[in-house]
Structures are given as C-alpha cells and as structure tokens.
Amino acid sequence: MDNPLILYGCIVILTGFALLYFALVIWSPAPIITHESEKKYRSFKSTKKPLSLTPLEDSGTVDLTVVIPAYNETERLPLMLEQTIDHLSSLKKKRTYEILIVDDGSSDGTSEFSLKLAAKYPKSDIRVVTLEKNLGKGGAVRHGMLYGGGERLLMVDADGASRFNDLELLWDAMDKIAPNKGAGVVVGSRAHLVKTEAVVKRSLLRNILMYGLHTILRIVGVGHIRDTQCGFKLFSRSAAQQIFPAQHLPTWIFDVELLLLAKQLRIPVAEVPIEWHEVPGSKLNVVTASLQMLRDLLIVRANLLLGRWQVVPRKQKSE
Template sequence: MDQSSLLYGALTLVILALSSLYVALVIWSPPPIVTRDSETKYLSNAYPKKPRPLAKLADPSTVDLTIVVPAYNETERLPIMLASTIAHLTSPALKNKRTFEIIIVDDGSSDNTSAAALKLTAKYPKCDVRVVTLEKNLGKGGAVRHGMLFGGGERLLMVDADDASRFTDLELLWEAMDKIAPGHGAGVVVGSRAHLVKTEAVVKRSLLRNILMYGLHTILRIVGVGHIRDTQCGFKLFSRAAAQQIFPAQHLPTWIFDVELLLLAKQLRIPVAEVPIQWHEVPGSKLNVVSASLQMLRDLLIVRANHLLGRWKATPSKAKSD
C-alpha cells in the first residue's frame, strides 16, 4: 500500500470518528424544553381554582423582585423556607419598599407539593405567592428556567426550597447588583459558600459529597468558569436584562444547569459578582452523588461542545442600561 493510500485511509478514519462524535453529541444533547399551556398559568390564595396567566420575561417588569423556588416533593421543607422568606420581605426594614412575587414551581412532584403550596398561600393572604405545576418532571434546571421565563421582577432570585441559605443575605446580593448593574443594566450575583470550605458546615458533609465538590471545581476550571469559586449554590440574583438574555438560551434541565448559566453570562459579557453568604446542610437532599457525578461530567462536556461548535448560543440584548 503506497503512502497516499495510507494518508487517505487515515483521513477517512478521522472524518468517521469526528462524524461519530458529532452524532453522539446531537443524540446526547437534551431536546428543547417544551412549555405546555397549563404551565403558563398559576394558582394562588386569591385564585385557588381559576388559573391566571403568568407574566412573561420578555415584557417590562411588574414588580421589583421575583423569587423563583423550584420544588420537587417538598411538602415538608417548603413551609419553613416560605416562612423565613416572607418574614424578611415583610420586615419593618423592607415593608412597602420593595414589591415582590414568589413563584413556586412544582417540578412534577408525586407528593402533592402543589396542593400543599397552595394551602400555604392562605397563611400569607397579603403576599403574592403563585403556584405553578409542571406536567412532567424536568429537573431543577428546568424548573428554575420556567419560573424565570414567567417572572415579572426587575430582579429575579432563584432560591432552593430547603431553606439552606440564609434569606436575609439577599440584601448582600442586592447591594452587589447595585454596583455591577446600576439602573436597568445586565448583571448576575452569585451567593457563594466558598468561604465555608474549611468550616464544619462543609467538613461534616459526607466524604462522597466533598470528593464531588473538589472534582467539580477541577472540571469547572477546564470548561471555563473556574473564576467562580461556587457555581452550585442555589441562591443567585439576576437583573431582568440579564435574565432576558440568559434563560431563553438555557438548554440543561439537570442540576448542573448553574454552570451553563454562568457560561452564558461569560459568553454574553454580562458582569458576574460572587458574594459570601451563610449556608447550612439540610437533611432530605434528593441528589444521588454517584449518578449525579456521572451526569455532571456528561452534561458539562455536552454544554462545552455545543458552545464551541456554535450549536448553542445566546443573543446579546440590544437594550442599553440606564
């Protein structure tokens, strides 16, 4: 066999290998997230039986703050979280100074989370607490995305239903947002637990969880968000201008979606600030560390490959900050 034949054969193998990898990427990439008509409406204490239409992220804001709470089988932990959230938002220091809405997104729960959440709204008749039920379980990322796409806030906060983060630390995020995105500018502020790494809050976590944490940090540096010390804290604040660019471009519905949000912010040149917050471990996590680790690695590779190849991209907003 002459040299040209060998070169041709090698080139053919390379093309076949690259084609196979591209096909695998297309197959493994999550399909577009479909929003059903029932999911564009909410129930509340004021409207317990007649669904009302949600706001749309593309429209102008209607309140100062939207709090998005993804909830999957959270009948036990949700009451505590909601109580601490509303206690802060209605405290004398903030009362009548900041309008807000709370959107609880039931991610296809099997424990009647929606019914329990709707019952809870009766405890807070003067607060705008909305319950949205997804017809099928999407994953935490899908639930957060849905709440954001239908939030009316000038700023939008994602917060976990387990009350692990101290809600009063919202004010720290708010101050940071004022600095990086004054007026109606685009900005993201990330609540961070990085300062707690050597404290009991993290040391007492299981060995597997800590291994996962350090492994994740290594991979994040490789994929391009190593500048953020804690990507996974479920306490993040977005300006409306940032949310309008980021969330329509989000593809991952799984728990590693936070990394995709930060990659999109970096791609869009949206400023991101990281603020230390208080946090504590709460029993009842539904995360399986072994399967989550494998899924994490796969999803990070999928995100990075799709962005590098241009299959997934975000469109910068033409709106200018004030």
C-alpha cells in the same frame, strides 16, 4: 504506499469526528416545551381559575421575583417560605415582590400544599405553577425565570439551606455591577465555608466530588467562579432576558450553563459569600448526579463551541 496510509488515516479521523458529533446530537437534551397550562398560576385567592403569568420579555411588574423550584417539597417548604416572607416583610425600605413556586411534576401534592401555605400569608403574592411533567431542577428554575415579573429575579432552593436574609448582600452587589437596570448576575457563594464544619462534616465522597467538579469547571471556562452550584442566585431582568431563553440543560448542572452564557454575553457576574447549612432530605444521588454533571458539562461546552446552541445579546432599550 504513503498516500493510502494518509488517506486511511484521514478517513479514520473524519469517521471519529462524525461519530462524536452524532453522539453529541443524541445526548443533547431536547428543547424544553412549555405547555399552555404552565403559563398560568394559581394563588390562594384564585385556587380554581388560573391566572396569566408575566412573560420575561415584558416589562417588570414588581421589584423582586423569588423563584422556588419544588419537587416533592411538602416537608421542607413551610420553614423556607416562612423565613422568606419574614425577611421581605421586615425590610424598612419596602419592596414589591412575588413568590413563584414551580412544582416540578411532584407526586406528593406539592401544588395543593403550597396553596394552603399561601393562605397563611394573604398579604404576600404567592403564585403556584404546576409543570405537567418533571423536568429537573434546571427546567423548573428556567420556567420560573421565563415567567417572573421582577426587575430582579432570585432563584432559591426550597430546602432553606441558604439564609434568606443574605439576599441583601446580593442586592447591594447588584446595585454596584448593574446600576440603572443593567445586566448583571450575583452568585451566592459557600466557598468561604470549605474549611468550616459546614463542609468538613460532609461525607468524604461529597468532598472528593466537590474538588473534582471544581477542577473540571476550570477546564470548561468558569473557574473564575468559586461556587457555581449554590442555589441562591440573583439576576437583573435584563440579564435574565438574555440568559434563560438560551438555557438548554434542565439537569442539576444547569448553573454552570447559566454562568457560561453570562460569560459569553459579557454580563458581569459577582460572587458574594453567604451563610449556608446542610439540610436533610436531599434528593440528589451524588455518584449518579456527578456522572451526569460531567456528561452535561461536556455537552454544553461542545454545543457552544460548535455553534449548535446560539447566544444572541439583547439590545438595551433606550429610556
């Protein structure tokens, strides 16, 4: 009688695993497709004729690419862009740069508005890319990184919540962990603000979800980073070339996938405190987004553990 019970138990267990694997396949995001029109950009000098972007696998063309994901950001983008250009223009040690605004399928004319803004800064290389459909913040950042020409590439939110001047803190940290164009990631962090008004004044629900997320992050393997979600991160070109082609998540939790990939690739990651403030106009529904984040965290971790999503280290070219 024992043998049939054991056999029955094995069948149940195997069926359960098969169902879980089937659910993983169904829930995993489809590959992100890049359309030909998205490989080109417009600028105030070329509003009608799109020009070719720089593929990430090519050599860098400027010192810095600033990638700004933008979904319906006509209200918040002007101040953020002004602060960005003011800082980059004020540096004593000049840096060549490009600003890549990735319009994530907006419905408010973000692309045309961005081109008008670009005309105010004729000395700055402001490039506007229009995605054919809305991918999500992670998809927009990924696209900007895959077509940025910078030796270093900065992702920054369009709301201006992070103080752009703090780029220099990230830059100095990158010099330390990734000299000579090595692979490195520097994460802007708000962890030091947890006990300050900037976070205390946030809603109780947001703070509960924040602490819950931190607990889950420790479980999935990125507990060593205190703030994974700050939208102010700097990548060396070498690191970006290895991380972003392997990124699958287009949703809000994509930051965690990037850090998991960096950990798996043994790319050094530094965390640097920055200034930050809450900006009205967030498009994030905290409850819905939190449930989606939990699902996506489990999906990315399971796919990496099972080898469905492969990560291939990039061989460094000899100088």
